Amino acid sequence: MKEIRGVLLDIDGVLYVGRKAVEGGRETVAWLRDNGIPFRCVSNTTSRSRQSIAEKLQGYGYDIDAGLVFNPPLAAIHHIAGKKTFLLTRGNVRDDFEEAGIPLVEDGADVVVVGDAGDGFSYAAMNRAFRMVLDGAGIVALEKDRYWMGDDGLMLSAGPFVTALEYATGKTATVVGKPSTAFFSLALADMGVPPEQALMVGDDIRTDIGGAQAAGMKTALVMTGKFRKDTLDTSPYSPDHLITSVADLPAALRATYI
Amino acid sequence: MKEIRGVLLDIDGVLYVGRKAVEGGRETVAWLRDNGIPFRCVSNTTSRSRQSIAEKLQGYGYDIDAGLVFNPPLAAIHHIAGKKTFLLTRGNVRDDFEEAGIPLVEDGADVVVVGDAGDGFSYAAMNRAFRMVLDGAGIVALEKDRYWMGDDGLMLSAGPFVTALEYATGKTATVVGKPSTAFFSLALADMGVPPEQALMVGDDIRTDIGGAQAAGMKTALVMTGKFRKDTLDTSPYSPDHLITSVADLPAALRATYI
Numbered sequence: 001m002k003e004i005r006g007v008l009l010d011i012d013g014v015l016y017v018g019r020k021a022v023e024g025g026r027e028t029v030a031w032l033r034d035n036g037i038p039f040r041c042v043s044n045t046t047s048r049s050r051q052s053i054a055e056k057l058q059g060y061g062y063d064i065d066a067g068l069v070f071n072p073p074l075a076a077i078h079h080i081a082g083k084k085t086f087l088l089t090r091g092n093v094r095d096d097f098e099e100a101g102i103p104l105v106e107d108g109a110d111v112v113v114v115g116d117a118g119d120g121f122s123y124a125a126m127n128r129a130f131r132m133v134l135d136g137a138g139i140v141a142l143e144k145d146r147y148w149m150g151d152d153g154l155m156l157s158a159g160p161f162v163t164a165l166e167y168a169t170g171k172t173a174t175v176v177g178k179p180s181t182a183f184f185s186l187a188l189a190d191m192g193v194p195p196e197q198a199l200m201v202g203d204d205i206r207t208d209i210g211g212a213q214a215a216g217m218k219t220a221l222v223m224t225g226k227f228r229k230d231t232l233d234t235s236p237y238s239p240d241h242l243i244t245s246v247a248d249l250p251a252a253l254r255a256t257y258i
Numbered sequence: 259m260k261e262i263r264g265v266l267l268d269i270d271g272v273l274y275v276g277r278k279a280v281e282g283g284r285e286t287v288a289w290l291r292d293n294g295i296p297f298r299c300v301s302n303t304t305s306r307s308r309q310s311i312a313e314k315l316q317g318y319g320y321d322i323d324a325g326l327v328f329n330p331p332l333a334a335i336h337h338i339a340g341k342k343t344f345l346l347t348r349g350n351v352r353d354d355f356e357e358a359g360i361p362l363v364e365d366g367a368d369v370v371v372v373g374d375a376g377d378g379f380s381y382a383a384m385n386r387a388f389r390m391v392l393d394g395a396g397i398v399a400l401e402k403d404r405y406w407m408g409d410d411g412l413m414l415s416a417g418p419f420v421t422a423l424e425y426a427t428g429k430t431a432t433v434v435g436k437p438s439t440a441f442f443s444l445a446l447a448d449m450g451v452p453p454e455q456a457l458m459v460g461d462d463i464r465t466d467i468g469g470a471q472a473a474g475m476k477t478a479l480v481m482t483g484k485f486r487k488d489t490l491d492t493s494p495y496s497p498d499h500l501i502t503s504v505a506d507l508p509a510a511l512r513a514t515y516i
Binding site for chain 1: 375376377378379380381382384385388389392404405411412413414417418419421422423425426427
């Protein structure tokens with residue numbers, strides 16, 4: 001009997017790095033399919049719709065469609081449950097909310113959703129979000145990262161602005177992306193696989209490995225993407241498997257679980 | 259022997275409320291002068307220079323010049339001690355820094371000063387400040403208030419954006435305005451009066467009364483401006499005197515200390 005009945009794959013840093021597919025990644029995805037092991041791709045990107053993420057993966061040669069992609073907007077949509085929503089986000093992530101039929105408003109929202117809005121984090125937009133939260137809206141954070149590496153240097157992510165709204169209103173945001181258990185659970189439920197029979201493959205020791213372990217899953221840390229040995233050595237989290245890249249996933253699964 | 263040898267007067271809510279001088283305020287200032295009791299005006303406003311605050315007071319009929327006005331920029335200038343500074347502020351508060359000869363830069367600052375920048379809190383400006391702090395600059399907060407009441411509703415103040423920079427960088431800002439002891443000390447030193455012989459008159463139970471008591475001063479809370487009885491009742495701070503308005507200051511001083 002197989003111990004692992006489903007796999008979650010992080011995208012950026014696992015399936016591609018920079019603007020290039022990770023070598024052997026396509027073969028691993030094909031191997032999962034050939035062996036009947038269900039998988040989903042879980043990304044913490046908050047500025048792209050599921051369709052747009054899938055198209056990016058297809059551009060790298062991956063045979064993966066939007067239905068297999070799980071992003072924080074999807075978790076937010078699940079959490080929001082149809083309530084009136086003000087989006088403080090950018091890019092085509094708006095498509096995900098529109099396609100799910102979420103009523104998007106500029107005033108009187110029940111929920112304020114904050115992603116990495118970039119230049120959208122104007123004083124006017126922040127003040128609008130602030131007033132709605134003070135009037136009773138909840139805060140949903142698609143992620144609460146501090147910053148990311150842009151083309152010309154570090155860029156503030158959603159976290160600082162979520163924190164600003166929390167400080168101003170005294171309310172606490174619900175974080176729906178990784179490392180929240182709810183996010184992993186959503187992807188696992190879609191496969192019908194319980195966490196103890198699922199493996200999370202990621203490059204981030206905290207959000208991927210720590211988050212998945214907290215959700216009860218097995219974990220494999222890849223040494224591509226944002227992996228750094230010293231970050232692993234000083235982390236409170238310890239992955240079940242350390243593999244060179246996603247190319248080694250079939251070997252690790254065969255050796256241990258199958 | 260007089261027990262009180264100097265007075266600090268909060269401005270907004272004490273000397274004027276809305277767009278009107280508080281009745282009896284001018285007479286109280288004249289009485290302090292006639293009785294040889296030194297005083298300074300201490301404001302937490304971060305968008306106006308000392309000169310601009312003095313001119314506003316003069317417009318309300320107060321005989322008060324800029325030298326008597328202490329604002330957070332002045333405390334910041336004292337704290338900065340000539341280092342290269344990036345200002346995330348608005349209005350003519352910039353004049354105070356320029357007149358003090360502080361080198362103001364857009365890159366490579368040693369100190370990032372954050373006031374209520376209003377629309378100046380763009381993503382680009384926040385990111386610029388963030389990168390400088392990550393490169394080693396300190397964060398100085400002119401204030402850390404959550405919000406204030408604008409003409410058409412509540413407006414985010416500096417506090418949320420200071421908190422955002424703290425979250426992004428892991429550093430803690432130095433707050434130089436009220437209720438910091440350093441701020442009160444600066445105004446007291448200018449009069450040459452020790453805190454135990456000074457009285458703070460304000461309308462804010464936390465920043466004026468709590469702050470001044472922590473600095474070792476005597477306190478009088480006025481029932482004008484932002485004073486609310488329930489705020490006083492539920493506050494951990496208790497003023498030495500509760501007076502109807504600044505008009506009653508001479509009577510309180512005469513009855514108790516002179």
